[in-house]
Amino acid sequence: MTTMTNETYTGPLPARPGEVKPPSGWSLFIEQHPVLLFTLPAVVVVFVLMVFPVFYTLYMSLHSWFASSLTRPEFIGLQNFKRAFVQDERFRNAIWLTIYFTALATAMQLVLGVSLALLLNRPFRGKGFFRSIFLLPMVATPVAIALVWMMMYNPTLGVMNYLVGLVGLGPYKWASDVRIVIPALAVVDTWEWTPLITLITLAGLATLPLEPYESALIDGATPAQMFWRITLPLLRPTIIVALLFRSIDCLKTFDIIYVMTGGGPGFASETLNVYTFQVGLFYFHIGYASSLLVILFALVLGVSLILIKVRRSAW
Amino acid sequence: MHGWKRSGESPWTYLLLVAILLPFLFPLAWMFMSSLKTQVQNTAYPPVWVFMPTMNNYREVFIKNPFFQFTWNSLVVAAGSTGLALLLGLPASYAIARFRRTGIALAILTARMAPGIAYLIPWFILFTKAKMIDTYTALILTHLIVALPLVLWVMIGFFEDVPAELIEAARIDGCSNFRAFFRVALPLAKPGIVATGILSFIFSWNNFLFSLIIAGFKTRTLPIAVYNFLSYEEINWGGLTAAATIITLPVLILSLFIQKHIVRGLTFGAVKG
Numbered sequence: 001m002t003t004m005t006n007e008t009y010t011g012p013l014p015a016r017p018g019e020v021k022p023p024s025g026w027s028l029f030i031e032q033h034p035v036l037l038f039t040l041p042a043v044v045v046v047f048v049l050m051v052f053p054v055f056y057t058l059y060m061s062l063h064s065w066f067a068s069s070l071t072r073p074e075f076i077g078l079q080n081f082k083r084a085f086v087q088d089e090r091f092r093n094a095i096w097l098t099i100y101f102t103a104l105a106t107a108m109q110l111v112l113g114v115s116l117a118l119l120l121n122r123p124f125r126g127k128g129f130f131r132s133i134f135l136l137p138m139v140a141t142p143v144a145i146a147l148v149w150m151m152m153y154n155p156t157l158g159v160m161n162y163l164v165g166l167v168g169l170g171p172y173k174w175a176s177d178v179r180i181v182i183p184a185l186a187v188v189d190t191w192e193w194t195p196l197i198t199l200i201t202l203a204g205l206a207t208l209p210l211e212p213y214e215s216a217l218i219d220g221a222t223p224a225q226m227f228w229r230i231t232l233p234l235l236r237p238t239i240i241v242a243l244l245f246r247s248i249d250c251l252k253t254f255d256i257i258y259v260m261t262g263g264g265p266g267f268a269s270e271t272l273n274v275y276t277f278q279v280g281l282f283y284f285h286i287g288y289a290s291s292l293l294v295i296l297f298a299l300v301l302g303v304s305l306i307l308i309k310v311r312r313s314a315w
Numbered sequence: 316m317h318g319w320k321r322s323g324e325s326p327w328t329y330l331l332l333v334a335i336l337l338p339f340l341f342p343l344a345w346m347f348m349s350s351l352k353t354q355v356q357n358t359a360y361p362p363v364w365v366f367m368p369t370m371n372n373y374r375e376v377f378i379k380n381p382f383f384q385f386t387w388n389s390l391v392v393a394a395g396s397t398g399l400a401l402l403l404g405l406p407a408s409y410a411i412a413r414f415r416r417t418g419i420a421l422a423i424l425t426a427r428m429a430p431g432i433a434y435l436i437p438w439f440i441l442f443t444k445a446k447m448i449d450t451y452t453a454l455i456l457t458h459l460i461v462a463l464p465l466v467l468w469v470m471i472g473f474f475e476d477v478p479a480e481l482i483e484a485a486r487i488d489g490c491s492n493f494r495a496f497f498r499v500a501l502p503l504a505k506p507g508i509v510a511t512g513i514l515s516f517i518f519s520w521n522n523f524l525f526s527l528i529i530a531g532f533k534t535r536t537l538p539i540a541v542y543n544f545l546s547y548e549e550i551n552w553g554g555l556t557a558a559a560t561i562i563t564l565p566v567l568i569l570s571l572f573i574q575k576h577i578v579r580g581l582t583f584g585a586v587k588g
Contacts, residue, residue: 034492038410042403053437124328132574139570141521143538144559148346157360255523293433300428
C-alpha cells in the first residue's frame with residue numbers, strides 16, 4: 001500500500017478515444033495540483049484562525065496594553081516576564097498550584113486507570129455495554145459535571161460527606177477548604193478522565209505478544225514477576241502516550257476549576273490558566289496576559305518533550 | 316492473550332464490573348435523581364434516596380428561562396462549526412492521507428498544546444472592534460478553532476484505512492481526482508465521517524470557555540446559561556440539575572453511537588482552555 005501511494009500518478013490523464021476527454025483548463029489545473037487544491041481552504045482557515053492569534057500573543061507579550069485603553073501598545077521588552085517571575089506573588093502561587101494539580105490528578109488517574117485495565121483485561125460478555133457506560137464521564141458536559149460535584153461537595157448538605165461518613169471519615173469542607181481544594185478538584189478530573197487511560201491501556205494490552213509469558217511460565221515466574229518484568233515494560237509506550245495527553249490537558253484545566261471555585265477560596269485553586277483568564281479577560285491587561293500564556297505554553301511544551309524523551313529512552 | 320488465565324466469566328467478574336462502574340456512574344445518576352426532587356428533598360441531610368419523582372424542575376426551567384432559545388443557539392453553533400469543519404477538513408485530510416504529507420499531525424499536536432485563551436484573546440479583541448460579539452458567526456468561527464484540527468486529526472486516520480488500490484482503479488478508469496474523492500473515498504470513509512461529525516458536535520456543544528466570552532444574551536449557549544444560573548439568588552439545586560441533565564443527555568446518547576472511535580477522538584481532546 002505504501003509503495004502504491006508513493007507512486008501515485010497525479011499528472012494529466014491519457015486520452016482514450018471515445019471514452020474520456022483529456023482534462024483541460026480548470027480541470028487540468030485540478031488534476032495537476034490535487035494536494036494544493038484539497039488542502040488550501042483548510043490551510044488558509046487554520047492560518048487565519050490559529051496562526052494569527054499565536055503571533056499576536058507573542059507580539060503582545062512584549063508590550064504593555066490594556067484592551068480598554070485608547071493608546072497604542074507600548075513596547076517594554078521582557079518586562080512582563082520579569083514582573084511575573086520577580087514581583088508577582090499571585091503568579092508564583094499559580095505556577096505551583098498548576099504543577100501540584102497536574103501531578104496529583106495525572107498520578108491518580110494513571111494508577112487507577114492502568115489497574116482497572118489490568119482487572120478488565122479478560123473475556124466477558126457485555127463488553128460493549130460496559131464500555132459505553134464507562135466512557136460517559138468523558139463526554140458529559142464539563143459545566144454539568146462541575147455543577148454536580150459542587151452539589152456533592154457541599155459542606156452542609158452534600159452527599160460526599162454522607163458517603164465518607166459511612167466509613168467514619170469527615171466531615172470535610174472539600175472545595176471550600178483552602179488546604180484540600182486542589183485534591184478535591186483533582187478527584188473530579190480523575191473521575192472524568194480515568195476511563196480514557198483505561199481504554200488506551202486496554203488497547204495496548206490487546207497487542208502484547210504471548211511468547212514472553214509462555215517462556216516466563218516455563219521458567220516458573222510468579223504473576224507478580226510477570227507483571228513487573230514483562231507487562232509493565234511492554235506497556236510503557238502506551239502508558240506514556242496516555243500520560244502525555246492527560247498532562248497537556250491537566251496543565252490547562254479551566255472549565256471545572258473556574259465553575260466550581262473560580263480560583264478560590266482566596267487564590268487557593270487559582271491555576272495559571274485561571275489566573276491568565278482573570279488578567280486578560282477580567283482586568284483586560286492583554287500584554288501581561290499574553291506573556292503568561294507564553295509561559296503556560298512553554299510549561300506544556302516542556303512537560304510534553306520530557307515525556308516524549310522518556311518514551312524513547314530506557315527507564 | 317493471557318491464555319493461562321482462568322476464564323473470566325465467573326460471577327466475580329460481574330461483581331467486579333459493577334463495583335468499578337458504580338463510582339463512575341454515581342455523579343451522573345445523582346444529577347438525574349436530584350433533578351426529580353423537590354428543593355426540600357435536595358437540601359435534606361442525610362440525603363434522601365427514595366422519593367416520589369416530580370417533573371416540576373424541568374417545567375420551571377423552561378417557563379422561567381428562554382431555554383428553547385439557549386438550546387437553539389447551542390444547536391446552531393454546534394451544527395455550524397461541525398459542518399464547516401467537515402467541509403474544509405474532509406478534502407484536506409484525504410489529500411494528506413493519500414499523498415503522505417506528514418508533519419501535519421505534529422503541527423496539530425503543537426496547536427493542541429497552546430492554551431485556548433491564547434486563541435481567544437485576539438479574536439475577542441477583533442470581534443469587539445468589528446461589533447461581532449454575540450453573533451453566531453463569531454461563535455461558529457471560534458468553535459472552528461477546536462473543530463477543524465479535530466476533523467483533520469481523526470479523518471487522516473480514516474482515509475489512510477481506505478485501500479489505495481480502489482482509488483488507483485478509479486483513476487485508471489478515468490476518474491478525476493475530484494470524482495475519486497467524492498465517489499470512492501467519501502463513501503468508503505462514511506462511518507468515520509459520521510463518528511468525526513458527532514465528536515465535533517459534542518466538543519462544540521460542551522464548549523464553555525469560548526462561548527463564555529463570545530456569546531452574549533442573544534446567542535447564549537446552554538453551558539453558559541447553566542453557569543449563569545449558579546450566580547442567581549439562592550441556589551435552586553433541582554432546577555440546576557434539571558438544566559444540567561437537559562444539556563448532558565443528548566451528548567450521552569450521541570456518544571453511544573461512536574463508542575468504538577471515542578478514544579481516538581478524545582486523545583485529540585479539546586483545545587480546552
